[in-house]
Amino acid sequence: HVLKHQCPMALFALGTLSPSTKAFVGGASTVYARCDNMWQHINYAGAVTGDRMWRMPFFNDYAVQVLESNGVDILNLGKSENGEPCLIAAVLNQLTPACHDLTYIDVxxxxxxxxxxxxxxxxxxxxxxPTRALIQLLCHLDYCRKQTEGQEKQTEGQEKQTATA
Known part of the structure; x- marks a missing residue:
């Protein structure tokens, strides 16, 4: 509903949807990020705070598994017993419009x-x-936004000076 009426900068989902991730990443949070830039910000926040992050891919073949089903739009278990974390990411990826920057963090x-x-x-x-990393991420994104706005204002000021000269 929100995505139809708002245009968020990014969409985050946190959850404990995949118990099998603990077996292969231990104490790290697995991160599925559509945007490389957002992943870099999350990885930075994790490095600063000590909350370990491990990026996982959105594989297209898992999307096929969750879409090819009998009588339902999306099959949340897929057609295979393997790849549970990737299947979950594929379901989330299908439920979110492609124009939005989706990041799912499995904790x-x-x-x-x-x-x-x-x-x-x-x-x-x-x-x-990853509470520490999420707080750091929000602070870092806000800082980056302010830096960008400051640079834009500075550029506008320089353009006005050039136009009047």
Whole structure:
């Protein structure tokens, strides 16, 4: 509904939709990002805060699996038992218009109790990930927006000076 009436800069979805991701990424959050630029911002925020991020791809063959179904628009389990995280990303990708910058962050592995492998997270306590990275991301995006606006104003001022000279 929101996408029909608003035009957000970016669309984020967070969830714990794929328990199998924990087995292969451990304490990292898996990130499915349509936009390389947004992934770079998320990865930067994760590096600054210590919340580990792991980018995953949107594979077209998984989109085919969720679209080819009997009598439904989208089959949320696909036609295969393999690739659960990629199937989930394909469903989210199909549900979001292509013109929007979709980023899905799966926190299944990172939101659990710390296992002691990462020295700055106390073993047995919940990690709080990726909360720190998301806050850093929002601050960083706001900073980048302000920098861009400042550069645009400076350029406009220079153009006005040139026009009057």
């Amino acid at each position: 299944t592995g990172s939101s659990a109790e710390a296992n002691g492998y990462v020295p700055y997270l106390a073993r047995g306590l919940f990690t709080g990930a």
